[in-house]
Structure formats: structure tokens, C-alpha cells
Amino acid sequence: MSASKKKTTTRKPSPAPATKSAAPARKAASRSAARPAAVPSTPAAPAVVASLPPALAKPAAPRPSLTTITAQVDVGFGNTLYIRGAGGGLSWTVGLPMTCVAADLWRISLDAARQDIAFKVLLNDLAWSSGADYIATAGSTVTARPSF
16 A cells, blocks of 8 residues: 555535435445446447438429520621520520520520520520520520521
């Protein structure tokens, strides 16, 4: 046995009112008494993530798809085709310019399409093409042949 003093720690009282225990507290019989072995801690169980069966799960929003719209029309030198519509980042109030890829071929690719796109082609963003609106499915390639 060593002559050093035993370090003691004090417990702070709990904020709850103390109650008397039915069994009296046990005192240590001697300093040489074996301490009880520490209880091994068990690893925490992995968190369980609740998920619904695929039939009941809310369908995810469709991802944007690249939609390519081509207009096949000769509009003459110095003119530009524009496109307006709904869906895919288009607006009925402001036109997006199309890119001239050949003398009679104009193209635009829209990457924000999550649903079908309704559109019209305009000459110089002023003159609307005649006929009904064109419809393009998200992720497809469509060729329109507008007339003015």
C-alpha cells in the first residue's frame, strides 16, 4: 500500500428533490477491495430511416432535359428568328434568339425543360408565325417549319 492520500470527488446535488432510498448505502470495506469491472458499452444501433414503399412514395420531380428546337425556314439576310413560349425557360412576353446554323436552318437548345414546351417562332421578335402553337416534349428534338 502506498502512503499517498486517496483523491475524492464530490457530486453536485441534482436539481430534483432527493428521496431516501430503501436500502442503506454501502461503504467500501477496504482500500484493497477490487473495483467492479466496467460494463462494456454497446455500440449505438444505426439510425433507421423510414421510407415508404415505391408505390406510396411521392414521385420525384422530373429532371430537366435538353430539348432542341429547329426551325427550317429562309428568312433572308439580316433577319433573325426568335422563340417564345411556355416551359423550358421560355416566356410569351420576351423572345430568345435562335442560332442560324445554315441558310434556312435555325436552332436553339433549352436545358430547363421539365415538361412539354409550347412555343411559337417570331421573325425579328416582332412578327409571329402563323398557325397553332408548336409542342415539344421535354428531352426531344423538334423541327418546325413556320410560315410568316
